[in-house]
Amino acid sequence: MDHDAGITVDYRSPEEVFAVLGNETRLAILRAFVGAEGPLTFSRLRETVGMRDSGQFNYHLQKLSGAFIRESEAEDGYEPTLAGMRVVGALVAGNYTADATIDPIDVDDACPTCEERPLRVTFEDDQAHVRCPHCESFHNQYGFPPGTIDQYSHEELPQVFDRWLWTLFQRITAGFCVNCAGRLDGALVTDGDEPRIEWRCDRCGDRANASVTVPVLYHPATQGFLYDHGVDPTTTPSWRIATKRDRDVEETDDGVTVRLTVDGETVTGRVAHDGSVTDVDRSDR
Ligand SMILES: [Zn+2]
Ligand SMILES: [Zn+2]
Incomplete structure (x- = not known):
């Protein structure tokens, strides 16, 4: 007890x-x-x-x-x-009982990193993958319940997987482990090409990591900014938002500053060393 x-x-x-x-x-x-x-x-x-x-x-x-x-x-x-x-x-x-496979799907959208198209969507070992086959630096991978796949048509799956990713990030950025609902701790990692956040659950050992832009993207001020500029984050595929061309990431003493530009206006979010967003400013307000 x-x-x-x-x-x-x-x-x-x-x-x-x-x-x-x-x-x-x-x-x-x-x-x-x-x-x-x-x-x-x-x-x-x-x-x-x-x-x-x-x-x-x-x-x-x-x-x-x-x-x-x-x-x-x-x-x-x-x-x-x-x-x-x-x-x-x-x-x-079907988490314990279903075994799903899908034919790969090519999505005629530009890679958010290298701008080549198409992107490729696959499902392997209960994991959804959305990746760029050209540069291999863009690759989203996450668990998806296999028993949910046949509730949708084949061509709906890229969008369905992406909506699921949205719910995962909602939980992760709110501080809950996707696997066990335990308390999640985040840490900013700045050793690679672009800073990222690693979240870890000490209770079950599950980990998640994502670009440092993710917590800024999920901040309500950023979601409002995007919405006001014609980008509805609930219907726009995540790979079309915050592409390399539209984002700027700068390391500071306090963490990282992320700037996203849409329509010539900029939203600026500051991410602390624990991965939390400390403030968000809009240039259009
Ligand atoms: Zn690419
Ligand atoms: Zn956990």
Whole structure:
């Protein structure tokens, strides 16, 4: 148990909790909550799972109780806990069960670094890749849930992968680990061609790294600046924003200053050594 002023967190044994899931009936019970609009009663659950013996069914239900399901306080019936919802989500997302492949897609857009086209989009080992085959210095790579791929058409995937990247960066720049939701620490790294930020989760060991322009891009002042200049960051592919031609990065004693120019106007963001954005100015305001 971790105990800090006003905070209590109890941790169950992961061996015991995961062992609970290694059973067909219990997974079927959790799966019964897919698409359910509220708590499910004992008899409804038993009917959905298709088990006649009510004593036997109750045994499995009790095994899930606590960690994965609980009795609803508002209505008669059972509902998944947050962990139960995560298991349900992982089952439908195919994180543990799906294996997806796609034919490579060429996107007729210029590389943000060398300006050659096209860009190439692939999916390998559960990772989406958006890269420039000409210069190889532009290469975005990140995990994407394989079970989500066949919810879209082949030609939609470049945009879909890019929207997913947007959600990942929202979480990362807000300080949460994409893998375990733990606390993320950022650090500015200035040893390469262009400064970048490395984020690390000490809890699960997951890492992420991105150009120093990323935290500035995700700052609300920058998003507003882009929007006001006709670049909607929610629909414009990320590789068209902050291209090498449009950005200027300068190292300072306090960190790095990033300038993005659109339509002759500039937004300037300062990034501290921990990767946080300390301030953003617009030349047009
Ligand atoms: Zn390139
Ligand atoms: Zn983590």
